[in-house]
Amino acid sequence: MTAASIEPRLTSLSHGGGCGCKIAPGVLAEILRGTSALPMPPELMVGIETADDAAVYRLNDEQALIATTDFFMPIVDDPYEFGRIAATNALSDVYAMGGTPIMALALVGMPINVLSTATIGRILEGGASVCRAAGIPIAGGHTIDSVEAIYGLVALGLVHPDRVRRNADAQVGDVLVLGKPLGVGVMSAALKKGALDAPGYADMIASTTRLNTPGPALAALPGVHALTDVTGFGLAGHALEMARGAGHDLLIDWSLVPLLPGVRARASAGFVTGASGRNWAAYGAQVSLPAAFEAADQALLSDPQTSGGLLVSCAADAVTDVLAIFKAQGFDAAAVIGQVAARQDDQPRLRLV
Template identity: 75%
Template sequence: MTQTEPRLTSLSHGGGCGCKIAPGVLSRLLAQAPALPVPPELLVGTATADDAAVWRLNDTQALVATTDFFMPIVDDPRDFGRIAATNAISDVYAMGGRPIMALALVGMPVKVLSETTIASILAGGAEVCASAGIPIAGGHTIDSVEPIYGLVVLGLVHPDQIKTNAGARPGDALVLGKPLGVGVLSAALKAGDLDAQGYGRMIDTVTRLNTPGAALAALPGVHAMTDVTGFGLGGHGLEMARGAGCDVEIRWPRVPLLAGARDLAEAGRVTGASGRNWESYGAEIVLPDGFAHVDRALLTDPQTSGGLLVACAPEAVDQVLDIFKAQGFSGAATVGRVLDPTDQPVLRIV
């Protein structure tokens, strides 16, 4: 990036998955959409707000289709491309699939950013796709006021191994693959309060592909998966509760956090999306007495390229953790459990 160019984050009103429309607003918008016929080949659609759509091709293959894009969460163009691509590919892994190819979605202020900067963003995305073993087979570009980058990603999964966010069962344990705090660290970065070590920790987690998803889906004891992204652990945990028709319990002291995230949150480095998330779904979360405001901010903190949240039988927990750790996710932890069915499922924090 040349010295005359503005910081990437200065060109966007929000960054990463913190750009998402608040879940409450999104629900109201989708409720107004016309009902369309659902063909039998569509195995996963919009009904449970899942991570991707899934279309049955034959008895042994189903196509996973997803898209994700956002404005810059960091100023380094290559890192921005890497983060956006990692985040987009994650949805295929969250369904238990393996990615096969991607299409690039590119919106750039071409009169503000140099071709060198834009090319670096695209190169970062291509680097991650190469790591995932997939080509970028095409895409679409526009001249945009704010920088936008992301991917359409296609993958394959066996129809019997699809893992939705709605398959959790009473008694299941919940395992989280990555620590929380990305939104907090990104807010600190934008304010100039994140040191080099903190930036390195953030980049390490948001560019780590959720590759364990395919191996986890093959385990009979794994019943549901989702990735924790813009709606935070609170929102995506609540989606899992709604899908299962059960209360879900999160044991907050067990939830891993990125080093420094709590201190930065206490210093006020939280995103606006955290508050919007709470306004959207806070009425369906039961907090313990004395639950600190900073902890609530971390519970609702939007995660860009966050970790997999896995619901599995208790006897499968060791296998799940072994798969995570064998693929470099040393911070994976058991963070909760699925409770009994209820007419109005809630997320309980203890």
């Protein structure tokens, strides 16, 4: 009997897959309470104060170091594709700060009495293939024997200090552009229940393994004020982080938001993740919805995105250039989805129009 015939499905070994594994926003805020009081060196350009995508440390007048890490349990059963998705997701935070990756370290936790060395090797091969595509080495890492399969990267990158783009600098009048369609969490829920067809699976893999390489070119545009990537907290959660950091409201026209093919019908059929509900419980009170907003749309708004797209806040006269950068690098679904507006209440909100 071959190893493949006796090994369990990778997704059966995880209590939650991909960025759906993230600790819920409200719980995370409670855990992190008080940590911002720790002393920070003046060279630290970006730390934990804005819930940004990565830390940034100024090295000199020309270079700043971006440091981040991301890892999770399987979102798909194919070990090679799991490795690709996890690595793509980890490198995204470097691109989201406007930087270029320079190297990575692997983080590997595997149930070695359950999975074969061949399967574990394929996970690592998948991650290595993405790093080769990004032009960087995996220069080391750490492994442990774990109950659940866990894989990810520590990712390091470089950026000019003047081109660091935080999630907190959106300006009133800015236009919002989203680089990838939503729906990865819904697709993963359908996959886990055996209800995702081959075209849907192909769409999911294509989205989650597309590196967010437009980041540096976007950051080089003077009109781009803020950048982030949409991951485990869903579009609503990461848009709210942008709103809180800037102190403004974000307005999103839901009719303009790109979705993966067939994903709304799947959400309507009940293929949603538990993380979507936990996300909404954490921040739904800070989101204003139209009166007729349907449950499936709400689920997609808070749907956890694994290796999701870049969310850009830019001046209106920069939109053409922003979209051109996305399209030139193969992000054909990139679209204008809203704008930044003056705050109407005592706290920033996300408002759907």
